[in-house]
Amino acid sequence: MTRNTGYVWHERYGWHDTGTFAGIVPPGPMVQPFHNFESPESKTRFNSLVEVSGLVEHLTKLRPALATEEDVLRVHTPRHLEHIRSQSEAQLGDAGDGWSPFGRGAYEIALLAAGGTITATEAVLTGAVDNAYALVRPPGHHAERDLGMGYCLFANIPIAIEWARVHHGVERVAVVDYDVHHGNGTQHIYEDDPDVLAISLHQDRLFPQDSGLVDERGFGAGAGATINVPLPAGSGNGAYLAAFERVVGPALRAFKPQLIMVASGFDASAVDPLGGMTVTASAYRSMASTLVALADELCDGRLVFSHEGGYSPVYVPYCGLAVLEAISGVETGVPDPYAHSFEHSPAHPLKPWQDEVIGASEALARQLGLVV
Numbered sequence: 001m002t003r004n005t006g007y008v009w010h011e012r013y014g015w016h017d018t019g020t021f022a023g024i025v026p027p028g029p030m031v032q033p034f035h036n037f038e039s040p041e042s043k044t045r046f047n048s049l050v051e052v053s054g055l056v057e058h059l060t061k062l063r064p065a066l067a068t069e070e071d072v073l074r075v076h077t078p079r080h081l082e083h084i085r086s087q088s089e090a091q092l093g094d095a096g097d098g099w100s101p102f103g104r105g106a107y108e109i110a111l112l113a114a115g116g117t118i119t120a121t122e123a124v125l126t127g128a129v130d131n132a133y134a135l136v137r138p139p140g141h142h143a144e145r146d147l148g149m150g151y152c153l154f155a156n157i158p159i160a161i162e163w164a165r166v167h168h169g170v171e172r173v174a175v176v177d178y179d180v181h182h183g184n185g186t187q188h189i190y191e192d193d194p195d196v197l198a199i200s201l202h203q204d205r206l207f208p209q210d211s212g213l214v215d216e217r218g219f220g221a222g223a224g225a226t227i228n229v230p231l232p233a234g235s236g237n238g239a240y241l242a243a244f245e246r247v248v249g250p251a252l253r254a255f256k257p258q259l260i261m262v263a264s265g266f267d268a269s270a271v272d273p274l275g276g277m278t279v280t281a282s283a284y285r286s287m288a289s290t291l292v293a294l295a296d297e298l299c300d301g302r303l304v305f306s307h308e309g310g311y312s313p314v315y316v317p318y319c320g321l322a323v324l325e326a327i328s329g330v331e332t333g334v335p336d337p338y339a340h341s342f343e344h345s346p347a348h349p350l351k352p353w354q355d356e357v358i359g360a361s362e363a364l365a366r367q368l369g370l371v372v
């Protein structure tokens with residue numbers, strides 16, 4: 001079965017300038033300038049493959065709008081908005097943590113990233129499309145209400161959720177984050193909100209430091225509506241698929257969202273320079289298919305992906321294509337040219353120490369339906 005899948009991309013996403021950091025450190029006397037890991041390539045090449053594979057002919061292209069100040073201020077403090085605006089007038093600004101440099105004009109591009117996530121959400125909520133993928137840049141899941149960090153300027157998904165609440169009366173939303181880093185921003189923005197479930201699968205204590213532990217479960221009325229799955233470094237397809245089956249599925253079924261948002265980062269992939277996981281395109285395809293099935297079961301198929309990290313310029317495009325094929329039901333027939341190297345690793349079968357972590361998060365998912 002094929003579906004009408006919305007697709008957001010804009011050339012300006014490729015113009016977000018992250019400077020000459022050598023990966024994650026600033027150049028200096030003994031550090032040769034290079035590219036930031038968060039460079040345009042993984043995303044522009046993903047879009048290029050969507051075009052060249054022919055998949056784009058089967059998608060509904062959506063033109064992103066800029067998020068407005070009002071949209072941003074539903075989530076962020078005026079101080080943070082001003083910070084990003086003024087930093088983006090400098091030659092080399094920073095989102096707030098010293099790890100997230102950007103060039104002039106970043107403010108507008110960040111508004112276009114949040115706006116693109118709104119555009120995708122709007123198209124799904126009006127029924128213009130069945131589901132959607134917003135291939136945006138810069139990413140959003142680390143951005144806190146008052147601070148940009150980890151390459152993130154604005155919290156793209158929360159900004160779209162708050163827009164949907166105001167403009168479409170959406171109440172209950174689940175966020176599933178499979179980026180290899182902890183979705184700290186999303187978690188903190190919604191930690192006391194019982195109507196937004198934040199589930200993050202990530203590499204245990206990778207980034208932010210010591211964040212995303214299983215005992216972070218939300219506060220007050222939001223207690224229980226935060227679920228972290230801090231998978232041990234080295235986890236592969238088996239661990240991710242088990243976490244989807246045993247944590248994401250039961251949690252979503254218990255929570256019954258009206259809309260599912262996905263923080264779609266591909267930095268848990270087998271060749272990511274920042275992650276230590278070994279996930280492959282076939283597992284991203286399965287995770288996306290599982291989300292489509294859950295969205296069908298729970299919320300009339302309403303499912304919106306917003307792109308996050310993923311720093312292998314050569315592999316991210318195939319992981320992304322697999323997700324887009326899964327959510328649109330369109331098969332391009334383009335093979336994963338890396339499959340022979342990455343799909344048969346002994347890293348993939350679920351290990352006992354991964355199973356144990358998943359078990360702890362699974363217990364939280366089971367409690368979600370009950371009073372906590």
Ligand code: 3YP
Pocket residue numbers: 024099141142150151179180181207265267274308309310
């Ligand atoms: C930002 C600086 C060091 C690690 C990093 C992670 C960014 C990312 O991909 N978040 O999802």
Ligand code: ZN
Pocket residue numbers: 179180181265267308309310
């Ligand atoms: Zn990441």
